[in-house]
Amino acid sequence: MDIPKRYLSLFILIIFVTTDLSHAEIKVEILNHLGSTVQFHCKSKDIDLREQRLQPGGSWSFQFQRNIFGRSLFFCSFDLPNGRRWFDIYEEPRDYEGFWIHYLWRIKPSELCKYTIYKVGYSMRRDGCFIWNKN
Incomplete structure (x- = not known):
């Protein structure tokens, strides 16, 4: 069975684009707004930070390349004055908005506030605040 050249070209293009886009880096930054030193531990299924x-x-901060299937997840546990808390600091599809994005998390005793910084155009948007998950 002969595969027409246009289908083969389309297939190669799809593989190239998918592979190239999966290597786009995402940056996650954590900023301490607690008023005291904080100890924390971040990791994914495969990467221990x-x-x-x-x-x-x-x-x-840390940078990573998103999972090609859109299932990237990094979570962190924090030793806060009111006990140990954790949060999914990057979770797809909640956080994914595109490539070359910088996510800034301001850590506070009762909540975390997320900001998205777009590397192209250097604009920033406040996405909202989230409460801590309990262990």
């Missing part, structure tokens, strides 16, 4: 310590007003 290790224990971190963040001074008041300090920030820490």
Whole structure:
């Protein structure tokens, strides 16, 4: 059975675009607005980002390439003054908006507030605040 050249070209183009877009980097930044040092641990199913310590007003970030199937998930546990709390710091499809995006999370005692920073055009949008999940 002969495959017409146009279908083969279309197939190659789809593979190229899908592979290229899956390697777009996403940046997640955590900013400490607690007023005290915080210890936390972030990871995904396959990547452990290790224990971190963040001074008041300090920030820490990581970058990753999203899963080609749109199932990227990173979660963090935080040792807060009111106990250990955790949150899905990046979860698809909730957080995915496109490529080359920077997500900023301001960590507070009772909530986390998310901001999206668009690397193209350098604009920023406040997405809202979320309450902590309990262990």
